[in-house]
């Protein structure tokens with residue numbers, strides 16, 4: 001939705017300072033930014049290992065224009081920029097929950113559930129058009145009687161009905177024959193609802209944020225509560241002062257930290273580390289991935305020539321005071337390609353170049 005605080009959230013996450021103004025459709029061209037994922041383990045590990053450089057995980061964000069009712073028929077800025085969403089791995093759907101009579105709402109007023117429905121309807125309509133085009137083609141081809149195509153057309157019909165009934169593609173089950181089509185759909189993407197609340201509702205939430213949380217749960221999505229306005233103020237404060245301020249408000253972490261944590265849950269990610277004298281780097285990995293896949297995150301040569309990995313928990317290495325001492329204390333174990341990497345593991349990969 002326009003004017004709900006997307007660019008304000010984006011700015012506080014990435015410090016890019018995209019234009020955020022009190023009128024709808026401030027953003028037309030997408031803003032691109034990179035956010036650094038805060039992780040206390042990284043600095044500690046880097047100094048234990050003696051790395052000259054610490055490289056955190058980063059997340060690329062794209063701040064886009066708002067969608068209004070009828071966007072699929074050209075209302076507002078239309079839905080031409082849905083392409084920007086298609087290129088992303090996940091969606092953070094910012095929902096206005098703050099009350100401020102100075103900030104105009106493009107529809108009737110603060111109505112989180114209504115806003116979510118409006119935006120999701122537009123996304124569903126776009127997906128529906130994709131599925132219908134696909135169905136038309138497959139249906140025609142299925143006239144040949146080829147079993148695979150007939151089956152595919154049947155599942156596509158079921159998918160069309162699923163979307164028509166207002167359900168996101170992400171909750172569509174038994175989709176194997178149409179997996180490729182589903183992968184192109186916007187509503188198949190992992191979604192994080194961001195309830196942009198008043199400062200005073202940050203700690204306990206309110207009826208508006210409760211609406212968002214309820215809807216997210218029903219859809220198998222995640223929800224976080226933050227105040228974009230507060231987030232902006234905090235991002236400009238020194239760390240200690242920011243902490244004090246948060247405590248005063250009765251919250252433990254910044255909205256951004258919650259946002260990142262929720263994204264990790266949503267995308268089922270873990271963090272592992274690689275560390276040598278040159279650099280110590282935090283990296284993300286899909287939960288359940290093997291050491292060989294992790295090696296591929298560092299370099300494809302490491303994946304192809306993978307021999308083994310020395311693995312230690314970051315805390316053990318920090319406590320021991322580096323790799324050599326951790327090895328001496330038997331805190332490092334040698335693992336093969338199928339070892340399932342755990343959050344907080346530090347990997348030293350041996351490979352054939």
Ligand SMILES: Nc1nc2c(ncn2[C@@H]2O[C@H](COP(=O)(O)OP(=O)(O)OP(=O)(O)O)[C@@H](O)[C@H]2O)c(=O)[nH]1
Pocket residue numbers: 001002003004005006007008009019020021022023024025026027028064065066098099100103196197198227228229230
């Ligand atoms: N009171 C209050 N105002 C906010 C909050 N977040 C954003 N705003 C204000 O709302 C207006 C719109 O914010 P933007 O960040 O530009 O909203 P947007 O969703 O990017 O808007 P478009 O790009 O036009 O779609 C600005 O005047 C912001 O200062 C908030 O948490 N509380």
Ligand SMILES: [Mg+2]
Pocket residue numbers: 006007008019020026027063064065
């Ligand atoms: Mg904007």
